[in-house]
Amino acid sequence: MIDSHCHPNCKELEDIAAEIMERAYSSGVESFMIVGCDLDDSLKALSMADKFKDFGAYAAVGIHPHEAQRYEINLNYYLDELEEMTRDARVLAWGEIGLDYYYDNSPRGVQRKIFIAQLDRALKLNLPVILHIRDAMSDALDILDDYKKNLKLLFHCYSGGLEHLERVLDMGGLCALGGAVTWKGKRSDELRQVAKLINIDRLLIETDCPYMTPAPFRGKLNEPGYIKYVYEAVAAVKDIEFNELEYKIKINFEKFFEIK
Ligand SMILES: [Zn+2]
Ligand SMILES: [Zn+2]
Numbered sequence: 001m002i003d004s005h006c007h008p009n010c011k012e013l014e015d016i017a018a019e020i021m022e023r024a025y026s027s028g029v030e031s032f033m034i035v036g037c038d039l040d041d042s043l044k045a046l047s048m049a050d051k052f053k054d055f056g057a058y059a060a061v062g063i064h065p066h067e068a069q070r071y072e073i074n075l076n077y078y079l080d081e082l083e084e085m086t087r088d089a090r091v092l093a094w095g096e097i098g099l100d101y102y103y104d105n106s107p108r109g110v111q112r113k114i115f116i117a118q119l120d121r122a123l124k125l126n127l128p129v130i131l132h133i134r135d136a137m138s139d140a141l142d143i144l145d146d147y148k149k150n151l152k153l154l155f156h157c158y159s160g161g162l163e164h165l166e167r168v169l170d171m172g173g174l175c176a177l178g179g180a181v182t183w184k185g186k187r188s189d190e191l192r193q194v195a196k197l198i199n200i201d202r203l204l205i206e207t208d209c210p211y212m213t214p215a216p217f218r219g220k221l222n223e224p225g226y227i228k229y230v231y232e233a234v235a236a237v238k239d240i241e242f243n244e245l246e247y248k249i250k251i252n253f254e255k256f257f258e259i260k
Helices: 014-026 039-051 065-071 075-085 108-125 137-144 161-170 186-197 224-238 242-256
Strands: 002-006 031-035 057-061 091-100 129-134 153-156 174-177 203-205
Touching: 002 153, 002 203, 002 224, 002 242, 014 039, 014 224, 031 039, 031 091, 031 242, 039 057, 039 075, 065 091, 065 108, 075 108, 091 108, 091 137, 091 153, 108 129, 108 137, 129 137, 137 161, 161 174, 161 186, 174 186, 186 224, 203 224, 203 242, 224 242
Parallel strands: 002 031, 031 057, 057 091, 091 129, 129 153, 153 174, 174 203
Antiparallel strands: none
16 A cells, blocks of 8 residues: 555654554555655655655655745745755655645735745656645636646645546646545545546545544544555445555556656
8 A cells, every 4th residue: 555645754743653654564555655844844754755765655845835924035945945855866746735725824825925936846846746725726726727737736635526626637636535535424425426536547545644534543643554444445435446446556656756
């Protein structure tokens, strides 16, 4: 199995990262994308990708929309620092970046400015991008229209529902689904509909740990070892064998991030 988006570098997990990575690896998770949310976090993602490279760990670096405001002044300096991190062979993508109008932790105009600047940087470096978009799909897709031809897009924790799915797929993007497909409720029902409709070659699976814990452990901290519950839920709605899903996701992951 592949965990295409996880945060063992976050403050809740960093002290037990070795333990959870080992646990995940021995339960059959053979590759991890460790994602950065700000400068420090990206640096930690990079050092963990190095430390856990025998477990198939890679990293992405970027500034999360929650953190946008902290980086508005001297933005180019910070982007240069992130660009420097991308020189490391374990860094395969720019992210997570995007817009989050649900929490609105940074003003929307600032979020858009930091998002666009990072898309430009990813374009310059020819790196795929990992997108975090929540309650902001229309604005995000309008911005991405200018980049879709030249950038590989991964909609992490896809939450655009059926409403935005066609436009997302038309952009050539991949959608990553996580623990929410195992939950009860209307939004998760719709997400299962998405999982069912979406062509398997446009799909990735993720934990987004420590968040989005799948159903049997909901309320606990999430970790990459729990990803099999997400695989099981997606395999069930798509009515395919677990092993087939596992194989296809691995191919998608390696192709998207250009892992040889
Ligand atoms: Zn996210
Ligand atoms: Zn994340």
